[in-house]
Amino acid sequence: MDFKEYFVTEIRDESEDVRTFRLKRHDGVIPAYQPGHFFLLQLPDSTGKPTHRPYSVASAPWEDGLQFCVKLKGTFPTYLWKLKVGSRIMVSGPYGIFLLNPNDTERVFVGGGVGISALRSMILQTIREGKKSCLFHSAHTKEGLIYYSEIKALSEKNPHFKFYPSITGENRPEGWDGLSGRINVEMIKAKLESLVGKTFYLCGSKEMAGSLAISLASAGVPKERIKKDEWG
Numbered sequence: 001m002d003f004k005e006y007f008v009t010e011i012r013d014e015s016e017d018v019r020t021f022r023l024k025r026h027d028g029v030i031p032a033y034q035p036g037h038f039f040l041l042q043l044p045d046s047t048g049k050p051t052h053r054p055y056s057v058a059s060a061p062w063e064d065g066l067q068f069c070v071k072l073k074g075t076f077p078t079y080l081w082k083l084k085v086g087s088r089i090m091v092s093g094p095y096g097i098f099l100l101n102p103n104d105t106e107r108v109f110v111g112g113g114v115g116i117s118a119l120r121s122m123i124l125q126t127i128r129e130g131k132k133s134c135l136f137h138s139a140h141t142k143e144g145l146i147y148y149s150e151i152k153a154l155s156e157k158n159p160h161f162k163f164y165p166s167i168t169g170e171n172r173p174e175g176w177d178g179l180s181g182r183i184n185v186e187m188i189k190a191k192l193e194s195l196v197g198k199t200f201y202l203c204g205s206k207e208m209a210g211s212l213a214i215s216l217a218s219a220g221v222p223k224e225r226i227k228k229d230e231w232g
């Protein structure tokens with residue numbers, strides 16, 4: 001694994017426990033990557049020993065630097081939360097096989113919580129390609145629907161891209177006109193009319209992406225049209 005030196009150029013709070021980090025190299029070089037790839041971020045652990053974890057890239061390849069959207073859960077994110085603009089971090093990549101199939105005619109993205117990171121990059125690419133697509137994004141609260149405003153604006157500007165947000169918890173803002181509950185096949189069918197000819201990209205917990213992949217296959221979606229990235 002070849003780690004290169006990057007610097008934090010921006011830190012944005014997306015919610016109480018989710019942050020976006022923008023990283024750049026001093027020479028400005030961005031490694032060639034595709035939406036869906038992940039990178040290894042490396043920082044010293046509490047004993048000073050270098051340790052790394054994989055994070056999906058949230059930026060699109062033509063954007064400035066590499067953008068990562070991280071939830072503060074587990075050990076490694078606590079090291080990331082200590083970073084400031086200007087801090088040094090080692091990065092290796094890209095890696096991974098959760099990539100868009102260029103032959104898709106229509107794409108359905110389904111994300112749970114911070115699983116939106118890889119999907120943001122994929123959606124920007126799909127819109128650029130002029131292909132039809134939609135996103136079902138679920139989170140426990142409205143605040144957990146990371147990138148909500150940006151994605152809503154994209155759906156308003158691009159008639160080929162539809163956005164179906166869903167809140168799984170009890171607390172919905174007044175006037176909430178999105179979906180409620182975990183994304184399931186019935187919900188998807190109700191919005192899409194048919195599952196035929198579409199490729200599904202699922203990203204989130206094993207529980208969410210794994211169970212939805214099984215239900216989509218049972219509903220007749222061919223296995224090669226169901227791609228998932230599960231993170232535990």
Ligand SMILES: Cc1cc2nc3c(=O)[nH]c(=O)nc-3n(C[C@H](O)[C@H](O)[C@H](O)COP(=O)(O)OP(=O)(O)OC[C@H]3O[C@@H](n4cnc5c(N)ncnc54)[C@H](O)[C@@H]3O)c2cc1C
Pocket residue numbers: 038053054055056057068069070071072073074075076077114117118230231232
């Ligand atoms: C391909 C890939 C892409 C990924 N992309 C992203 C991404 O874009 N954004 C992102 O945020 N993560 C992403 N992850 C997960 C990320 O790599 C880390 O695993 C995650 O940030 C947790 O850090 P950790 O492994 O040090 O946690 P660990 O400390 O090893 O904990 C592992 C898990 O145990 C649980 N856990 C640990 N401590 C607690 C606690 N105190 N309370 C409750 N539960 C706890 C959590 O579920 C945690 O995720 C990705 C993983 C993979 C494999």
